[in-house]
Amino acid sequence: MRLTYNKHEKLKSQKAIEKLFEQGKSVSAYPLRMVYLKNDTTLKVGVSASKRNFKKAVDRIRVKRLLREGYRLNKNLLIDNNNDHFTLMILYLSKEMPDFEVINQKMKTLLSKFNDQISKQ
Template sequence: MDFRFPKDEKLKSKTLIQEMFREGNAVSKYPLKLVFIQSSLPKEVTFQTGVSVSKRYFKHAVDRNKIKRFLRETYRHEKNNILNQTTDNYAFMILYTGKEMPNYDFIKQKMQQLVEKFIQNELKNR
């Protein structure tokens, strides 16, 4: 199992992000929301993923960065579940929509539920 999150798997393309929010689908498991779009990605990359935390609820960058670290770390552990279930290429954006500061275990639990919901949604839509 590969638990890395290398640079080429990070979502950086502004046009792809805009397209994702305009035309993509979403699943959510409060306080996490996963916006995704099926996409043709460069190289041999299966997924590209970005994370975001609202500045509205977390004024201090320290708090936003901590939550983003939690999101990236939990995604890194869960991405193999997605890889085992699908062969398509996707671009993901994981959003934290809650108002309170979470701890790591809470984010990990919600990320597992979110990934399961995504997999069920995608298997149903095939």
């Protein structure tokens, strides 16, 4: 499996994002939180860092890059264990600038919690 984060996998639709936050469920591994909703098409993933926590755009962009990279490297945990399609939004909640090691470890924890939660349904 190729570890990529292609254009077709990115969550961009405003309607899908609104529906996700209205009807979605969440799982968290601090400082990460994932809101998810089952859909009929393909896996769509978005990342977010709050403007309230990171005033400078360069800091928000850095956090989002780290989140995307952590997801890209660990998405095999998500795809290998699951045949369903989901819309996901990964949020960074802390106010401190993260290290990649922290993001990578917490992303593994978050995806394993997500797999556990959807397997119970």
